[in-house]
Amino acid sequence: MQLLFSSRPSLNQKLAFFFLLIFGLIALMPISAHAQSSSDSGLYIKITEGNVKRSLMALPPFQFVGSPKTAQSGVRVGKELYDVFRNDMDVSGYFEFIKSDAFLEDTSKVGLKPAPGEPGGFNFASWKQIGTEFLVRVGYRVLDGDLVVDAYTYYVPQAKLVLGKTYRAKSSDVRTVAHTFANDLVKAVTGQKGMFTTKLVVSRSTRPSQKEIFVMDWDGANATQVSNHKSISLSPTWSPDGKSIAYSSFAYHPKKKSRNLDLFTFELQSARRYLVSYRTGINSGANYCPDNKHLLLTISQNQNPDIYKMSIDGNSLTRLTTGRNGEMNVEPAMSPDGSKVAFSSTRSGRPMIYIMNSDGTGATRVTFAGDYNSTPAWSPDGKKIAFAAMDKTHFDIFIMNSDGTNMARLTSAKKSNGKMANNEDPSFSPDGRHILFRSDRTGKYQLYLVSLDGENEHRITFDQHEYFKPRWSPFLD
Amino acid sequence: MKTYTLPPYSNDRLNRAIAASIVLHLFVLAAFAIRAVFLPSEPLIFEDAIRVDIVGLPDKIKQDPLTGPAAKPQTAPAPAPEPAKAAEPTVVTKPAPQLKAPKVSLDKSKPSLDKAKRAQDAAMKRLDAIERLQKMASVQPSSANTNSNTQSVSTSSQIKGNEVSQGNSLSGMQRLEHEAYIGKIHSSIMRNWNVPRWLAKANLVAKFQIYIDSQGYVVKKVVVLSSNNEIFDESAVSAIEASSPLPPPPDSLVAVLAVNGVNIEFDPHK
Numbered sequence: 233m234q235l236l237f238s239s240r241p242s243l244n245q246k247l248a249f250f251f252l253l254i255f256g257l258i259a260l261m262p263i264s265a266h267a268q269s270s271s272d273s274g275l276y277i278k279i280t281e282g283n284v285k286r287s288l289m290a291l292p293p294f295q296f297v298g299s300p301k302t303a304q305s306g307v308r309v310g311k312e313l314y315d316v317f318r319n320d321m322d323v324s325g326y327f328e329f330i331k332s333d334a335f336l337e338d339t340s341k342v343g344l345k346p347a348p349g350e351p352g353g354f355n356f357a358s359w360k361q362i363g364t365e366f367l368v369r370v371g372y373r374v375l376d377g378d379l380v381v382d383a384y385t386y387y388v389p390q391a392k393l394v395l396g397k398t399y400r401a402k403s404s405d406v407r408t409v410a411h412t413f414a415n416d417l418v419k420a421v422t423g424q425k426g427m428f429t430t431k432l433v434v435s436r437s438t439r440p441s442q443k444e445i446f447v448m449d450w451d452g453a454n455a456t457q458v459s460n461h462k463s464i465s466l467s468p469t470w471s472p473d474g475k476s477i478a479y480s481s482f483a484y485h486p487k488k489k490s491r492n493l494d495l496f497t498f499e500l501q502s503a504r505r506y507l508v509s510y511r512t513g514i515n516s517g518a519n520y521c522p523d524n525k526h527l528l529l530t531i532s533q534n535q536n537p538d539i540y541k542m543s544i545d546g547n548s549l550t551r552l553t554t555g556r557n558g559e560m561n562v563e564p565a566m567s568p569d570g571s572k573v574a575f576s577s578t579r580s581g582r583p584m585i586y587i588m589n590s591d592g593t594g595a596t597r598v599t600f601a602g603d604y605n606s607t608p609a610w611s612p613d614g615k616k617i618a619f620a621a622m623d624k625t626h627f628d629i630f631i632m633n634s635d636g637t638n639m640a641r642l643t644s645a646k647k648s649n650g651k652m653a654n655n656e657d658p659s660f661s662p663d664g665r666h667i668l669f670r671s672d673r674t675g676k677y678q679l680y681l682v683s684l685d686g687e688n689e690h691r692i693t694f695d696q697h698e699y700f701k702p703r704w705s706p707f708l709d
Numbered sequence: 710m711k712t713y714t715l716p717p718y719s720n721d722r723l724n725r726a727i728a729a730s731i732v733l734h735l736f737v738l739a740a741f742a743i744r745a746v747f748l749p750s751e752p753l754i755f756e757d758a759i760r761v762d763i764v765g766l767p768d769k770i771k772q773d774p775l776t777g778p779a780a781k782p783q784t785a786p787a788p789a790p791e792p793a794k795a796a797e798p799t800v801v802t803k804p805a806p807q808l809k810a811p812k813v814s815l816d817k818s819k820p821s822l823d824k825a826k827r828a829q830d831a832a833m834k835r836l837d838a839i840e841r842l843q844k845m846a847s848v849q850p851s852s853a854n855t856n857s858n859t860q861s862v863s864t865s866s867q868i869k870g871n872e873v874s875q876g877n878s879l880s881g882m883q884r885l886e887h888e889a890y891i892g893k894i895h896s897s898i899m900r901n902w903n904v905p906r907w908l909a910k911a912n913l914v915a916k917f918q919i920y921i922d923s924q925g926y927v928v929k930k931v932v933v934l935s936s937n938n939e940i941f942d943e944s945a946v947s948a949i950e951a952s953s954p955l956p957p958p959p960d961s962l963v964a965v966l967a968v969n970g971v972n973i974e975f976d977p978h979k
Contacts, residue, residue: 245729248733249733252733252736252737255737257740275891275965275966275969275970275971275972276971276972276974277891277894277895277898277971277972277973277974278973278974278976279895279898279899279902279948279973279974279975279976280976280977280978281899281977282899282902282903282904282944282948282975282977283900283902283903283904284904284905284906284909284977285903285904285905285906286905286906287905287906287907325906326905326906326907365905389940390939421907422907422908422910422911423911424910
């Protein structure tokens with residue numbers, strides 16, 4: 233310091249020097265942290281989607297292992313078992329099949345279990361070589377009129393048994409056996425419940441001017457007529473436990489000498505039928521509430537078709553919508569948790585989808601596009617609503633979030649005359665993965681299903697009947 | 710009358726003050742010059758502001774994951790470090806002295822200024838060389854991995870701007886390079902990740918830490934969080950392996966990628 237100042241530094245000078253020193257040091261510090269800074273945030277990447285693909289399944293023909301005496305009938309049963317199961321696996325959307333001419337092993341010459349543990353068993357390597365992920369080996373025989381099925385499903389990349397089970401049932405119940413096996417396989421692989429033992433209820437034309445209610449397997453088989461009013465019966469629906477159905481029919485009222493659209497319920501097991509609501513006008517569009525004690529329906533006794541909540545015996549009635557001046561509020565659908573009701577209303581001029589609370593308050597409009605939006609259906613998790621919307625000349629099935637956002641079209645088909653086909657009346661499967669609907673693309677209204685992403689359409693009925701308002705049952709087991 | 714004469718004004722104190730002031734000024738100047746030479750901070754980017762509009766993209770449009778937001782560092786012929794040229798709209802990729810120093814040319818200061826200038830020239834040459842190497846590296850075409858036997862079912866809408874990034878304290882060119890490269894890793898792994906449909910909705914999450922060398926090869930994979938499902942973990946590992954070699958990382962990331970690695974989380978949700 234003596235060099236800088238010719239005399240002893242005063243206090244001011246000392247302070248000045250001190251501050252300048254500090255300032256100089258600060259000037260040397262970098263203003264921003266660089267290259268090392270990326271480590272304080274930590275490099276982080278989140279991958280939220282990949283290529284979702286089906287797994288390769290090898291499904292060689294099922295092996296008849298019964299006595300040669302029962303061979304002829306047994307093989308017929310076995311073929312039906314195979315066809316039903318294969319169809320179930322195809323529609324599940326999880327698997328795609330390896331062509332049988334790619335198989336390296338002749339499965340009729342090897343056992344159902346793998347070598348070397350099983351003498352004469354099959355070879356995992358020969359399946360691994362062709363890229364198999366799931367291998368299904370089934371052997372069946374007929375024993376005293378009963379069908380006995382041994383089914384083994386393997387995950388080939390890990391040479392692991394995924395499901396090994398034996399099924400026994402009457403030979404006439406072969407389809408149920410196949411569906412049960414399909415459910416078990418889907419459950420073992422994905423952890424989710426399979427829908428293959430569920431049923432559909434639908435209104436089907438019987439004579440040119442008559443429609444009756446039918447119940448059938450999800451794949452269209454075993455169609456059973458459950459109403460016989462010799463009239464027009466429609467809008468069937470399932471109770472939450474799957475034990476009853478409700479439907480409407482134009483029943484004859486002898487006193488009035490006229491027909492009225494009355495509401496019936498029918499117990500499937502006991503075949504008991506109940507007339508629940510016969511108020512003048514419309515008693516239709518029934519939809520059970522999750523508590524299985526009430527149902528929603530459209531009643532028009534007070535001129536306007538409005539939505540009511542009614543006890544199952546038909547006595548207690550609560551009005552939920554109050555339409556005026558010819559306004560129609562129809563097609564109620566209760567959300568799976570029972571808190572909201574979706575319905576179709578003409579209060580804005582054209583039929584649009586609305587959602588209100590289960591007590592009738594707070595109705596808000598959720599669709600704004602299209603000329604005619606109707607038949608809302610909730611997904612089992614309550615997150616999505618499917619509905620039919622008229623797009624100028626034809627109806628298509630659409631799906632949206634339950635708040636109206638994220639709308640997507642699921643169907644688009646042409647008839648043979650080049651015009652666009654109608655796709656209507658959507659209903660979700662109980663596992664939420666498929667939507668059932670009817671389409672006139674072949675000329676007559678037949679039943680179809682489609683997966684939630686709009687791919688994988690599958691035709692269910694192959695006949696000359698016309699179908700109306702199909703509904704998928706809940707899980708029945 | 711007695712005349713009162715002031716004592717002759719002594720210039721001594723003034724001179725001392727001036728000398729002290731000059732020395733302290735030089736000290737400050739030297740401090741900044743040293744900082745500019747030995748601790749280069751982020752070069753300022755003098756570019757037009759970029760206008761960004763956020764719009765919602767419609768559904769079902771599949772974006773090609775091959776091209777990420779690749780920003781190539783622009784180079785301009787570097788003029789001499791003249792502080793007055795701040796308004797030039799070119800990207801200056803060499804350290805420019807941060808302060809607009811008054812053009813004080815004193816004989817005493819010349820040797821130190823020359824030294825600073827020489828050091829700056831050396832730094833400039835170094836950066837030019839690095840740029841040239843980077844240019845060579847980025848010309849390499851990113852290989853398109855065509856998995857033709859799997860169908861990419863992309864149902865989630867590809868709206869950008871829906872996710873907020875982690876953010877970091879980088880800025881300018883480094884940040885652009887950094888983010889571009891992270892995007893390349895992301896799209897490469899996503900493209901190569903095949904999930905069987907029966908696992909897609911199983912709520913499985915797997916996390917890995919991967920280390921990438923300067924050539925872009927994934928040299929090490931560490932399981933941070935297993936999904937407890939062998940098949941799911943395997944699909945993630947296959948995706949990482951199929952993505953290697955990635956494009957070579959930019960200089961600013963080489964050290965981080967080799968030492969700290971990147972955390973990759975696999976979480977399919979729709």
